[in-house]
Amino acid sequence: MADSEHPRLILNNFLSLEECKELELIHKSCSTVGYRPNVFSTTLSHLIATNSSHFIMPFVPIRERLKEKLEDFFDCHYQLVIEFTGLISWTSGASIGWHSDDNKPYLKQRDFTAVCYLNSYEKDFKGGLFNFQDGEPKTIAPLAGDVVMYTADSLNIHSVDEVTDGERLTLTLWFSRDSSHDEDAKLISALSKNLPHRSDNFSHSCLPLPASSIMYWFSLNQASLEESGFDICWARLHVLGYNVYCSQEMSSFSDFSELLMEPLQLARGDELFYQEFVNILHALQVVQFFHWKASEYQTSKVDIEAGKVMSLSHSQREKISRLKSFFVKDGRLAERVFHSVTKGLNEHHALDWANFSAAVTAWGDYIGKLHKEILVSLPYWRTHQSIFSVFHLAGFEI
Ligand SMILES: O=C(O)CCC(=O)C(=O)O
Numbered sequence: 095m096a097d098s099e100h101p102r103l104i105l106n107n108f109l110s111l112e113e114c115k116e117l118e119l120i121h122k123s124c125s126t127v128g129y130r131p132n133v134f135s136t137t138l139s140h141l142i143a144t145n146s147s148h149f150i151m152p153f154v155p156i157r158e159r160l161k162e163k164l165e166d167f168f169d170c171h172y173q174l175v176i177e178f179t180g181l182i183s184w185t186s187g188a189s190i191g192w193h194s195d196d197n198k199p200y201l202k203q204r205d206f207t208a209v210c211y212l213n214s215y216e217k218d219f220k221g222g223l224f225n226f227q228d229g230e231p232k233t234i235a236p237l238a239g240d241v242v243m244y245t246a247d248s249l250n251i252h253s254v255d256e257v258t259d260g261e262r263l264t265l266t267l268w269f270s271r272d273s274s275h276d277e278d279a280k281l282i283s284a285l286s287k288n289l290p291h292r293s294d295n296f297s298h299s300c301l302p303l304p305a306s307s308i309m310y311w312f313s314l315n316q317a318s319l320e321e322s323g324f325d326i327c328w329a330r331l332h333v334l335g336y337n338v339y340c341s342q343e344m345s346s347f348s349d350f351s352e353l354l355m356e357p358l359q360l361a362r363g364d365e366l367f368y369q370e371f372v373n374i375l376h377a378l379q380v381v382q383f384f385h386w387k388a389s390e391y392q393t394s395k396v397d398i399e400a401g402k403v404m405s406l407s408h409s410q411r412e413k414i415s416r417l418k419s420f421f422v423k424d425g426r427l428a429e430r431v432f433h434s435v436t437k438g439l440n441e442h443h444a445l446d447w448a449n450f451s452a453a454v455t456a457w458g459d460y461i462g463k464l465h466k467e468i469l470v471s472l473p474y475w476r477t478h479q480s481i482f483s484v485f486h487l488a489g490f491e492i
């Protein structure tokens with residue numbers, strides 16, 4: 095592996111499965127359509143822009159560990175900055191041919207790449223093998239927790255086979271020797287402008303704020319909102335068996351796409367859950383959290399309190415299907431893009447709303463903890479102009 099003609103390092107189980115799952119939660123609740131067809135991405139600056147800065151916290155120790163490992167292996171201590179950190183998922187049809195990662199004039203600052211696989215070949219997706227053009231290893235089958243590190247230049251020309259099923263998810267970082275491309279400085283500046291104060295109430299400080307609806311619109315040929323395709327947030331709820339109900343009058347919206355930025359409720363089958371979410375991203379986040387932690391919420395034998403789950407009326411059902419036909423114009427396409435390879439499509443377990451309700455509370459605690467952590471960290475980050483984990487410093491308790 096320490097081949098000087100092809101400087102690269104492959105590490106198994108560098109991330110724990112728990113870390114992989116947490117980053118998957120973030121991606122599946124925050125991503126937008128990506129830079130190329132069938133690709134979705136979540137950048138750290140996007141998290142800040144959508145009032146979800148607290149989700150930067152799980153990245154912090156991972157970025158640190160990756161940088162340390164990379165500097166060790168390539169013998170360049172104190173020489174590198176992180177240029178970019180992002181979650182990137184590829185769905186059916188996505189691929190990339192032979193290239194090096196610095197192969198455009200505006201990418202010349204990239205010196206090293208680290209790709210962390212957050213889910214697994216054959217289990218979560220099909221296709222999507224990684225190949226190096228020369229040297230060993232030749233082909234890498236992504237497995238959750240594994241990392242590939244390599245120089246971003248022409249010594250490591252690589253490609254990724256087309257993904258043919260499922261969603262292939264990675265955490266990808268680029269590193270640069272040029273400190274003017276330090277991602278931390280940009281993030282700290284954005285955080286300083288956007289981070290609310292401790293005194294703000296929870297809903298203002300921690301609830302997500304969607305970006306422009308066009309950033310969540312998927313279509314096969316980058317068609318506009320009017321044409322076939324789907325809203326990726328609704329589609330992710332759809333593949334997990336949920337629907338969205340909005341009590342507002344549809345006629346009062348000249349632009350329908352704004353509806354998902356308004357308070358709404360979740361439905362499943364012919365049941366409507368009482369809780370109102372501030373917008374679709376909020377609902378999606380809670381659902382993804384529930385599914386991430388599902389095994390911890392399987393034990394409740396408590397019945398949901400009376401009145402918290404209602405039967406949908408005929409008119410409510412009609413409204414849901416009208417909304418759905420607008421936001422998920424092509425349901426089959428949504429299922430093809432987002433379904434999980436091993437779980438299959440129709441395996442929606444009957445939902446225990448009491449468990450779901452417990453997960454809503456646990457989600458609030460989880461988000462509240464991340465929020466506190468970033469509030470404590472930011473002054474240190476500003477002082478040092480660097481994003482690092484302050485919690486292993488002596489005397490820290492959150
Ligand atoms: O996801 C991978 O395995 C590599 C992706 C890649 O080559 C790139 O984004 O430049």
Ligand SMILES: [Fe+2]
Nearest residue numbers: 193194195252
């Ligand atoms: Fe690449």
